Amino acid sequence: MARRKPKTRPQPRTKRSPTPTLSRPKARRAAKTKKSTRKLRAKRAKALARRKVTPRLKSGSRRKISASKKPTQRVRRKVAQDPRLEIAVRDMNRGASLTEAARSLNITPESLQSFLGQRRLSKRKGRRLVIKDNRPRRVPVMTNGRIRVVTVDGYAEARMAGQHYQAAGELVRTNDIAVIKPFKGRSVRLTTGKEIPLETDPNALHRIAAMDSPPFHEIYEILSPT
Secondary structure: OOOOOOOOOOOOOOOOOOOOOOOHHHHHHHHHHHHHHHHHHHHHHHHHHHHHHOOOOOHHHHHHHHHOOOOOOOOOOOOOOOHHHHHHHHHHHOOOOHHHHHHHOOOOHHHHHHHHHHOOOEEEEOOEEEEOOOOOEEEEEEEOOEEEEEEEOOHHHHHHHHHHHHHHHHHHHHOOHHHOHHHOOOEEEEOOOOEEEOOOOHHHHHHHHOOOOOOHHHHOEEOOOO
16 A cells, blocks of 8 residues: 655745835935935046046146236226316426316316326325326427427427427517527437437528428327327
């Protein structure tokens, strides 16, 4: 007879622990942390790639680059253009003080001082502000029997040319040779450094006057930018 197989007892099934379910706020926080970690990893990868491509600068070179930056310049407040300011500068060139030139034209000394500082037309001499008007000027000059329109260096040279022009006109009107004698041997200096002599021959001045030349003030011009 065949033997019967012994009955085996069924082993008890082990209960699996249920997977923990996260609440909604905790799940959102976990998703955010995953996103932030992914972003950090991407940033680190980009930084490593940049380091491989671009060579790393030394500390000394960084200092040189930072030192080469130009310092910021102070922006001066611009003064509104007023024709009286140029007249005040002319009076100061003729010997008037800053306060006298300003009061004679009904402008404040502060506005005139700001105008001079903006155009660099003054300098300090102790406590006093002294005019220093070296702007080039276009003027007519009578020289070598004709009129030349030249550019002279500063106010003093332009004044010399103007006084000579006026004296020549007076000579033509009055035939008084004494008015032109102070300019004999005198010259005016151009911006190039060259000097041209002033005409003092009465006959040559009469010939120049007969040419119907324009008056001095129509040609006179300050060439520096305003």
